[in-house]
Amino acid sequence: MEEKKKMDPRFQFVTLHQEESEHIAAPQYSYWKSVFRRFFSSKPAILMLIISGLIVVLSILQPMISGYDPLNVPTINDFSTHFLRPSAAHWFGTDNIGRELFDAVWLGTRNSLLISFAAAMITTVLGVIVGAFWGYSRKMDTVMLEVYNIVANIPFVLIVMVLVYVLGSGIPQLIFALSCTSWLGTAYFIRVQVMIIRDREYNLASRCLGTPTSKIILHNVLPYLISVIVTMISRDVPSFISYEVFLSYLGVGVGQTDQTLGKMIQEYSQYMQSAGYLFWIPVAISALISVSLYIVGQTMADASDPKTHMQ
């Protein structure tokens, strides 16, 4: 009491509110909201997202409208329609038997995208599931390491070529051949990541609470790998597109009746000197897809890493 009287009148006692001090003033944190905010703060990524979105939409809609069929060639004997340069009437010009390149390109893009997305999807889903359990189980590790060592030492292109020869050519066969062994690489990569995270203390805590391994993988390990998985997808899709182009160029990709970008590049490469547009337009489209998808994927991978959310 004595002291209170002596106190400077400009000061006064306040009571401590225990509950107030526990309150967190920051707004609620939401992982996915932060991811998208981060992603859309990058202008190049938005541009590339628009470009790749346009390509995807065009490749889905345009073949539906044009009804293009590479085997239906009424102009084959009308030499006046062959090798027309790009113009207002023929946007991308026409080829050696008078087919519209504009129609052909979008059908080819559709099939190439279909192949690469399907192969990337299978590779990722299978790779992540197998890799997650591979990283956890010691028994599985000894077996899978041997399998991986054998498969990883055979050149990928060789495996794909042999498979396509055995299964015959066609889009489903090519998807199967591309994803047949590549998921092992993904699984191995995920295994290493899981092994890094596996022994962290919060996983021990979960085990002490009786959490089964599958639930630990789903809730404790995979959320940490989102950024890594997105990086892998953004790397896989363009690489599968270039594999398709490469294999079709070698003539072991899709069948005679299927139209893909790779097949077009292979077919028209003989006109590189005489009618260059036939070769360069599919090449440019394929490059555009790869670059835009890669940049979108990389920005997404950065954005999905929560370390970038605090800035």
Add this chain to the structure above:
Amino acid sequence: MAENKEKILEVKNLEVTFKNGKKEFVAVQDANFDLYEGETFSLVGESGSGKTTIGRAILRINPTSKGEILYKGKKINGKLDKETDRWVIRNIQMVFQDPAASLNERATIDYIVSEGLSNFHMYHSDAERHQKVVDALKSVGLLEEHASRYPHEFSGGQRQRIGIARAMVMEPKLLIADEPISALDVSIRAQVLNLLKKFQRETGLTILFIAHDLSVVRYISDRIAVIHKGRIVEMASTQELFKNPLHPYTQSLLSAVPMPDPQIEKNKKLLIYSGMEEDSKTDPRSWQEVLPGHYIYANESEMVEYRNKVTL
């Protein structure tokens, strides 16, 4: 006081060995102690002495190579059937040392606290589960609104309280607190210790407290075991141990406790324990009782010395 209480946990001749290829490392050997219901038992020792290993062996994170651990008379080390395993998990819980590392950064507090509840379906409806989470958070002084937050938004003390809430929501009988305050700021250590004491008062919880700081241990525990290089060297009630620290290692630990008085601190003589000379062939050391409840690891000639000291 301890004698008339029921034994909740018995550790007998426990040995834990880590194998790395052909190399073997004995982390804990010949550990013997009992925990009585409702008491706080502390394991004290320097880092690397095996105190955490003992705690983790009880939780079955580290496999044991010899000896037995009995919980309520039932063996809980080695291979267990599923039912016993779940029974042990429900009864023994742990609070971890590092509050930053022991919480899943990508899960909400609601998920973290209710993880054990959902593993054992300890609720009938989602509303009941949420209510249990909220009650657990309130019991450690946190707010209901924290349930939807992520661990990185909390301070170290708050996180450690979340860790305690996660363990206490399971309503365990035995809590293993593995250096729960050594990673915390000095100003909030008391808060966490008092919280543990509060739970003990309210629920009759038994606590196995693992620490390296004798001043903290003195405040919280009923009995203390001092462990050195994987071997328990002295065990007694807190009062007895501080009154009659017999083993040279215990004395050196006591001399290392900082004094909040610069005069005493300046003139304090630090005792350094260099380990025991081995003459095990002629006079092997064993686990012996000096006074009722006061055990020490010593050989016959040392025992004579210790007995003289005690009776003086």
